Amino acid sequence: MNSVRQLRRLRRAELPVDTVQLARYLIGKVLVHDLDSHRLSGRIVETEAYPIGDSAGHAFRGKTPRNRSLFLERGHAYVHITYGTSFLLNVSSEVPGVGAGVLLRAVEPLDGVELMAGSRGATRLADLGRGPGRLTKAMQVDLRQDGLDLCAAGPLWLAASAQVTGAIGKSVRVGLTRNVDRLLRFYERDNPRVSGPKRLRK
DNA sequence: TATGCGATATTCT
DNA sequence: GAATATCGCATAG
Numbered sequence: 001m002n003s004v005r006q007l008r009r010l011r012r013a014e015l016p017v018d019t020v021q022l023a024r025y026l027i028g029k030v031l032v033h034d035l036d037s038h039r040l041s042g043r044i045v046e047t048e049a050y051p052i053g054d055s056a057g058h059a060f061r062g063k064t065p066r067n068r069s070l071f072l073e074r075g076h077a078y079v080h081i082t083y084g085t086s087f088l089l090n091v092s093s094e095v096p097g098v099g100a101g102v103l104l105r106a107v108e109p110l111d112g113v114e115l116m117a118g119s120r121g122a123t124r125l126a127d128l129g130r131g132p133g134r135l136t137k138a139m140q141v142d143l144r145q146d147g148l149d150l151c152a153a154g155p156l157w158l159a160a161s162a163q164v165t166g167a168i169g170k171s172v173r174v175g176l177t178r179n180v181d182r183l184l185r186f187y188e189r190d191n192p193r194v195s196g197p198k199r200l201r202k
Numbered sequence: 203t204a205t206g207c208g209a210t211a212t213t214c215t
Numbered sequence: 216g217a218a219t220a221t222c223g224c225a226t227a228g
Binding site for chain 2: 058061064065066080081082083084085
Binding site: 048050056057058080082083084085086088090103105131132133134137173174175176177 | 218219220221222
């Protein structure tokens with residue numbers, strides 16, 4: 001049943017060249033990770049933009065060994081560790097040499113739900129991909145995926161879904177201390193798979 | 203429901 | 216030494 005899901009690989013030319021537009025564009029798209037014998041996929045329901053010159057963004061102070069993937073052409077994966085414990089997945093969003101990206105904060109699991117649940121222990125099913133750290137754990141994304149081209153014929157890629165996307169809401173970003181006032185978080189409204197407090201899901 | 207804390211890689215002061 | 220784009224568990228109300 002899952003194998004008949006209609007997924008169409010996104011071409012780089014389809015991705016907006018602007019970070020904020022890309023963040024909004026990715027809502028309702030699908031993240032796919034092809035493993036040896038299984039497919040993991042999830043519908044993206046929450047993102048945050050970290051545009052050029054954003055003091056809350058990792059690229060703000062220039063290129064380092066950790067954040068170099070943010071400076072790749074749009075559509076590449078930037079994976080990093082935060083708080084020493086959680087992996088976070090971003091999509092680079094500008095032209096080569098410019099550091100900016102879109103953080104993927106939540107997915108609604110589609111293919112491979114049993115596998116995700118298995119690797120997640122007793123976590124509630126509804127929380128599998130709810131939150132940036134949980135998203136990477138469910139999708140089995142870690143530092144090995146850092147720098148991958150999500151628009152190439154690789155194991156990790158972006159797809160368009162036949163499913164209709166609901167109304168898109170906009171809010172402040174979550175968990176920041178700098179540049180907190182800008183409305184750079186996008187999410188599908190009233191979707192319970194979106195992370196954060198309830199007031200930030202409406 | 204809300205708040206606090208430990209784990210701990212990388213960068214900055 | 217301190218801060219950070221987090222999570223999961225503990226405890227309290």
